[in-house]
Amino acid sequence: MGLSFYIYERSKLGGVIGGGLQLFFSYFKDLVGREVTVELKNDLAIRGTLHSVDQYLNIKLENTRVVDQDKYPHMLSVRNCFIRGSVVRYVQLPPEAVDIELLHDATRREARGG
Amino acid sequence: MSGGGEKGSMTTKTPADFLKSIKGRPVVVKLNSGVDYRGILACLDGYMNIAMEQTEEYVNGQLKNKYGDAFIRGNNVLYISTSKRTLADGA
Amino acid sequence: MASEEESAVKEPLDLIRLSLDERIYVKLRSDRELRGKLHAYDQHLNMILGDVEEVITTVEIDDETYEEILRSTKRTIPFLFVRGDGVILVSPPLRTA
Numbered sequence: 001m002g003l004s005f006y007i008y009e010r011s012k013l014g015g016v017i018g019g020g021l022q023l024f025f026s027y028f029k030d031l032v033g034r035e036v037t038v039e040l041k042n043d044l045a046i047r048g049t050l051h052s053v054d055q056y057l058n059i060k061l062e063n064t065r066v067v068d069q070d071k072y073p074h075m076l077s078v079r080n081c082f083i084r085g086s087v088v089r090y091v092q093l094p095p096e097a098v099d100i101e102l103l104h105d106a107t108r109r110e111a112r113g114g
Numbered sequence: 115m116s117g118g119g120e121k122g123s124m125t126t127k128t129p130a131d132f133l134k135s136i137k138g139r140p141v142v143v144k145l146n147s148g149v150d151y152r153g154i155l156a157c158l159d160g161y162m163n164i165a166m167e168q169t170e171e172y173v174n175g176q177l178k179n180k181y182g183d184a185f186i187r188g189n190n191v192l193y194i195s196t197s198k199r200t201l202a203d204g205a
Numbered sequence: 206m207a208s209e210e211e212s213a214v215k216e217p218l219d220l221i222r223l224s225l226d227e228r229i230y231v232k233l234r235s236d237r238e239l240r241g242k243l244h245a246y247d248q249h250l251n252m253i254l255g256d257v258e259e260v261i262t263t264v265e266i267d268d269e270t271y272e273e274i275l276r277s278t279k280r281t282i283p284f285l286f287v288r289g290d291g292v293i294l295v296s297p298p299l300r301t302a
Binding site for chain 1: 226251
Protein backbone atom coordinates (compact mmCIF):
# COMPACT_ATOMS: atom_id res chain seq x y z
CA MET A 1 0.00 0.00 0.00
CA GLY A 2 3.00 2.30 -0.14
CA LEU A 3 4.92 4.05 -2.85
CA SER A 4 4.87 1.21 -5.38
CA PHE A 5 1.11 1.04 -5.04
CA TYR A 6 0.96 4.80 -5.46
CA ILE A 7 2.94 4.56 -8.70
CA TYR A 8 0.73 1.73 -9.89
CA GLU A 9 -2.44 3.72 -9.20
CA ARG A 10 -0.98 6.73 -10.93
CA SER A 11 -0.04 4.89 -14.08
CA LYS A 12 -3.41 3.16 -14.19
CA LEU A 13 -5.32 6.42 -13.95
CA GLY A 14 -2.92 8.30 -16.20
CA GLY A 15 -2.04 10.70 -13.44
CA VAL A 16 -5.38 12.46 -13.23
CA ILE A 17 -6.59 11.68 -9.74
CA GLY A 18 -7.93 15.15 -9.02
CA GLY A 19 -6.77 17.00 -5.93
CA GLY A 20 -5.58 14.40 -3.45
CA LEU A 21 -1.97 13.93 -4.41
CA GLN A 22 -0.28 11.84 -1.82
CA LEU A 23 3.27 10.94 -2.68
CA PHE A 24 4.58 11.53 0.83
CA PHE A 25 1.62 9.88 2.53
CA SER A 26 2.42 6.75 0.48
CA TYR A 27 6.10 7.09 1.25
CA PHE A 28 5.53 7.34 4.99
CA LYS A 29 3.24 4.32 4.93
CA ASP A 30 6.21 2.34 3.61
CA LEU A 31 8.19 3.61 6.58
CA VAL A 32 5.86 2.17 9.23
CA GLY A 33 7.83 0.04 11.68
CA ARG A 34 11.08 1.94 11.08
CA GLU A 35 12.99 4.19 13.43
CA VAL A 36 12.75 7.86 12.54
CA THR A 37 13.62 11.16 14.19
CA VAL A 38 10.92 13.80 13.98
CA GLU A 39 12.05 17.38 14.51
CA LEU A 40 9.33 19.79 15.48
CA LYS A 41 9.05 23.49 14.76
CA ASN A 42 9.61 24.18 18.47
CA ASP A 43 13.04 22.46 18.11
CA LEU A 44 12.02 19.36 20.08
CA ALA A 45 13.38 16.23 18.38
CA ILE A 46 11.75 12.89 19.11
CA ARG A 47 13.12 9.53 18.01
CA GLY A 48 10.82 6.54 17.82
CA THR A 49 9.27 3.79 15.78
CA LEU A 50 6.81 5.03 13.18
CA HIS A 51 3.50 3.44 14.16
CA SER A 52 1.19 5.13 11.65
CA VAL A 53 0.63 8.14 9.44
CA ASP A 54 -2.41 9.75 7.82
CA GLN A 55 -3.12 11.95 4.82
CA TYR A 56 -2.19 15.13 6.74
CA LEU A 57 1.12 13.52 7.62
CA ASN A 58 0.08 13.39 11.25
CA ILE A 59 2.41 10.84 12.83
CA LYS A 60 2.17 8.33 15.65
CA LEU A 61 5.46 7.27 17.22
CA GLU A 62 6.06 4.43 19.67
CA ASN A 63 9.00 3.68 22.01
CA THR A 64 9.87 7.33 21.84
CA ARG A 65 12.76 9.12 23.40
CA VAL A 66 13.56 12.79 23.24
CA VAL A 67 16.91 13.37 21.58
CA ASP A 68 18.03 16.11 23.96
CA GLN A 69 16.81 14.73 27.29
CA ASP A 70 18.74 17.22 29.41
CA LYS A 71 16.87 20.07 27.82
CA TYR A 72 13.45 18.44 28.01
CA PRO A 73 13.42 16.38 31.25
CA HIS A 74 9.63 16.56 31.48
CA MET A 75 9.45 14.37 28.36
CA LEU A 76 11.31 11.51 30.06
CA SER A 77 8.22 9.46 30.75
CA VAL A 78 6.65 9.92 27.33
CA ARG A 79 6.67 6.49 25.66
CA ASN A 80 4.54 7.18 22.62
CA CYS A 81 2.93 10.16 21.02
CA PHE A 82 0.75 11.59 18.30
CA ILE A 83 2.32 14.48 16.38
CA ARG A 84 0.18 16.86 14.39
CA GLY A 85 1.60 17.07 10.86
CA SER A 86 1.66 20.85 10.79
CA VAL A 87 4.15 21.10 13.68
CA VAL A 88 6.75 18.94 11.95
CA ARG A 89 9.81 20.67 10.53
CA TYR A 90 11.88 17.63 9.49
CA VAL A 91 11.82 13.88 9.60
CA GLN A 92 15.23 12.21 9.53
CA LEU A 93 14.89 9.08 7.42
CA PRO A 94 16.74 5.79 7.75
CA PRO A 95 19.01 5.55 4.65
CA GLU A 96 18.09 1.91 4.08
CA ALA A 97 14.46 2.99 3.65
CA VAL A 98 15.16 5.50 0.89
CA ASP A 99 14.78 4.05 -2.59
CA ILE A 100 15.97 6.95 -4.73
CA GLU A 101 14.80 5.52 -8.06
CA LEU A 102 11.33 4.88 -6.67
CA LEU A 103 11.14 8.42 -5.28
CA HIS A 104 12.20 9.96 -8.59
CA ASP A 105 9.62 7.93 -10.45
CA ALA A 106 6.83 8.82 -8.02
CA THR A 107 7.84 12.50 -8.03
CA ARG A 108 7.68 12.73 -11.83
CA ARG A 109 4.23 11.20 -11.76
CA GLU A 110 3.11 13.55 -9.02
CA ALA A 111 4.43 16.57 -10.94
CA ARG A 112 2.49 15.56 -14.02
CA GLY A 113 -0.73 15.36 -12.05
CA GLY A 114 -0.13 18.58 -10.10
CA MET B 115 -7.07 32.83 -15.60
CA SER B 116 -9.82 35.05 -16.96
CA GLY B 117 -9.53 38.71 -17.73
CA GLY B 118 -8.86 41.61 -19.94
CA GLY B 119 -7.03 40.39 -23.01
CA GLU B 120 -4.68 42.52 -25.09
CA LYS B 121 -4.53 45.58 -22.86
CA GLY B 122 -1.21 47.33 -22.46
CA SER B 123 0.33 47.61 -19.03
CA MET B 124 -0.99 51.17 -18.63
CA THR B 125 -4.62 50.08 -18.74
CA THR B 126 -4.20 46.99 -16.55
CA LYS B 127 -7.53 46.10 -14.98
CA THR B 128 -7.35 43.25 -12.53
CA PRO B 129 -4.58 41.95 -10.28
CA ALA B 130 -4.35 38.90 -12.52
CA ASP B 131 -3.87 41.13 -15.57
CA PHE B 132 -1.16 43.03 -13.75
CA LEU B 133 0.64 39.83 -12.85
CA LYS B 134 0.40 38.62 -16.44
CA SER B 135 1.74 41.89 -17.77
CA ILE B 136 4.90 41.93 -15.66
CA LYS B 137 6.35 38.58 -16.71
CA GLY B 138 9.86 39.05 -17.99
CA ARG B 139 10.15 42.41 -16.27
CA PRO B 140 12.48 43.44 -13.45
CA VAL B 141 10.60 43.28 -10.16
CA VAL B 142 10.98 43.64 -6.42
CA VAL B 143 9.33 40.93 -4.36
CA LYS B 144 8.89 41.79 -0.70
CA LEU B 145 8.32 38.97 1.76
CA ASN B 146 6.43 39.11 5.04
CA SER B 147 9.79 38.90 6.80
CA GLY B 148 10.79 42.21 5.20
CA VAL B 149 13.42 40.65 2.94
CA ASP B 150 13.43 41.96 -0.65
CA TYR B 151 14.23 40.00 -3.79
CA ARG B 152 15.16 41.89 -6.94
CA GLY B 153 15.35 40.13 -10.27
CA ILE B 154 13.59 39.25 -13.48
CA LEU B 155 10.16 37.69 -13.00
CA ALA B 156 10.16 34.43 -14.98
CA CYS B 157 6.67 33.26 -14.03
CA LEU B 158 4.20 32.84 -11.23
CA ASP B 159 1.15 30.76 -10.36
CA GLY B 160 -2.13 31.10 -8.49
CA TYR B 161 -0.50 30.59 -5.09
CA MET B 162 1.86 33.46 -5.90
CA ASN B 163 4.71 31.02 -6.07
CA ILE B 164 7.31 32.90 -8.07
CA ALA B 165 10.18 31.93 -10.32
CA MET B 166 12.82 34.63 -10.73
CA GLU B 167 16.09 34.99 -12.61
CA GLN B 168 19.22 36.95 -11.70
CA THR B 169 17.86 37.33 -8.21
CA GLU B 170 19.47 39.48 -5.55
CA GLU B 171 18.49 39.16 -1.90
CA TYR B 172 18.39 42.33 0.19
CA VAL B 173 18.12 42.26 3.98
CA ASN B 174 17.69 45.70 5.55
CA GLY B 175 18.62 47.21 2.20
CA GLN B 176 21.92 45.33 2.07
CA LEU B 177 22.74 42.85 -0.67
CA LYS B 178 23.12 39.48 1.09
CA ASN B 179 22.97 36.86 -1.69
CA LYS B 180 22.61 36.23 -5.40
CA TYR B 181 20.81 33.35 -7.07
CA GLY B 182 20.80 32.42 -10.75
CA ASP B 183 17.28 31.07 -10.48
CA ALA B 184 15.05 31.26 -7.47
CA PHE B 185 11.70 29.77 -6.54
CA ILE B 186 9.84 31.71 -3.85
CA ARG B 187 6.99 29.97 -2.04
CA GLY B 188 3.87 32.10 -2.45
CA ASN B 189 2.76 32.20 1.18
CA ASN B 190 5.79 34.32 2.06
CA VAL B 191 5.00 37.05 -0.47
CA LEU B 192 3.81 40.45 0.77
CA TYR B 193 3.91 42.22 -2.58
CA ILE B 194 5.35 42.20 -6.08
CA SER B 195 6.33 45.52 -7.57
CA THR B 196 7.86 46.46 -10.90
CA SER B 197 11.21 48.12 -10.60
CA LYS B 198 13.81 49.98 -12.53
CA ARG B 199 16.69 47.57 -12.47
CA THR B 200 19.92 48.74 -10.89
CA LEU B 201 22.54 46.52 -12.48
CA ALA B 202 22.75 44.20 -15.42
CA ASP B 203 19.79 45.19 -17.46
CA GLY B 204 18.81 48.74 -18.23
CA ALA B 205 15.11 48.90 -18.92
CA MET C 206 0.08 18.48 -22.12
CA ALA C 207 2.77 15.89 -21.94
CA SER C 208 5.11 16.01 -24.91
CA GLU C 209 7.17 19.18 -24.71
CA GLU C 210 7.55 19.00 -20.91
CA GLU C 211 11.06 18.47 -19.49
CA SER C 212 12.80 21.69 -20.52
CA ALA C 213 10.60 24.80 -20.46
CA VAL C 214 9.79 26.81 -17.33
CA LYS C 215 6.12 27.73 -17.67
CA GLU C 216 5.16 27.70 -14.03
CA PRO C 217 7.31 28.22 -10.95
CA LEU C 218 7.24 24.55 -9.92
CA ASP C 219 8.97 23.67 -13.21
CA LEU C 220 12.07 25.18 -11.67
CA ILE C 221 11.87 22.55 -8.94
CA ARG C 222 11.01 19.77 -11.39
CA LEU C 223 14.15 20.50 -13.39
CA SER C 224 16.18 20.24 -10.18
CA LEU C 225 15.24 16.66 -9.41
CA ASP C 226 18.39 14.67 -8.62
CA GLU C 227 20.40 17.90 -8.41
CA ARG C 228 21.87 19.64 -5.39
CA ILE C 229 19.69 22.56 -4.40
CA TYR C 230 19.75 25.36 -1.87
CA VAL C 231 16.70 25.78 0.38
CA LYS C 232 16.06 28.77 2.61
CA LEU C 233 13.72 27.98 5.47
CA ARG C 234 11.96 29.91 8.20
CA SER C 235 13.74 30.48 11.53
CA ASP C 236 17.08 31.20 9.86
CA ARG C 237 17.80 27.75 8.54
CA GLU C 238 19.41 26.86 5.23
CA LEU C 239 19.78 23.47 3.61
CA ARG C 240 21.94 22.18 0.80
CA GLY C 241 21.20 18.73 -0.50
CA LYS C 242 20.28 16.55 -3.41
CA LEU C 243 16.58 16.70 -4.31
CA HIS C 244 15.09 13.21 -4.43
CA ALA C 245 11.36 13.94 -4.14
CA TYR C 246 8.98 16.87 -3.79
CA ASP C 247 5.28 17.68 -4.11
CA GLN C 248 3.24 20.79 -4.83
CA HIS C 249 3.46 21.95 -1.19
CA LEU C 250 7.26 21.88 -1.47
CA ASN C 251 7.45 18.96 0.90
CA MET C 252 10.78 17.43 -0.06
CA ILE C 253 13.16 14.57 0.53
CA LEU C 254 16.78 15.66 0.36
CA GLY C 255 19.91 13.52 0.46
CA ASP C 256 23.40 14.33 1.81
CA VAL C 257 21.99 17.35 3.53
CA GLU C 258 23.98 20.12 5.12
CA GLU C 259 21.95 22.32 7.44
CA VAL C 260 23.16 25.72 8.58
CA ILE C 261 21.36 27.50 11.42
CA THR C 262 22.24 31.16 11.89
CA THR C 263 21.78 32.65 15.33
CA VAL C 264 22.38 36.18 16.53
CA GLU C 265 24.15 36.75 19.81
CA ILE C 266 24.70 40.07 21.49
CA ASP C 267 28.18 40.78 22.75
CA ASP C 268 27.95 41.48 26.50
CA GLU C 269 30.25 44.46 26.41
CA THR C 270 29.95 46.12 23.04
CA TYR C 271 26.34 45.10 22.40
CA GLU C 272 27.42 44.17 18.89
CA GLU C 273 25.45 41.54 17.06
CA ILE C 274 27.49 38.42 16.45
CA LEU C 275 26.25 36.00 13.80
CA ARG C 276 26.96 32.39 14.64
CA SER C 277 26.27 29.51 12.28
CA THR C 278 25.81 25.94 13.40
CA LYS C 279 26.33 23.21 10.83
CA ARG C 280 25.29 19.59 10.77
CA THR C 281 24.85 16.93 8.14
CA ILE C 282 21.97 14.47 7.76
CA PRO C 283 21.96 11.53 5.28
CA PHE C 284 18.28 11.74 4.31
CA LEU C 285 15.79 14.35 5.39
CA PHE C 286 12.09 14.90 4.81
CA VAL C 287 11.39 18.64 4.89
CA ARG C 288 7.86 19.88 5.45
CA GLY C 289 6.97 22.41 2.74
CA ASP C 290 5.31 25.04 4.91
CA GLY C 291 8.70 26.10 6.28
CA VAL C 292 10.17 26.78 2.85
CA ILE C 293 10.85 30.38 1.80
CA LEU C 294 13.07 30.00 -1.26
CA VAL C 295 14.55 27.23 -3.38
CA SER C 296 17.45 27.80 -5.71
CA PRO C 297 18.56 25.15 -8.20
CA PRO C 298 22.19 24.78 -9.16
CA LEU C 299 23.36 27.15 -11.87
CA ARG C 300 22.25 25.76 -15.19
CA THR C 301 24.00 26.44 -18.45
CA ALA C 302 21.13 27.57 -20.63
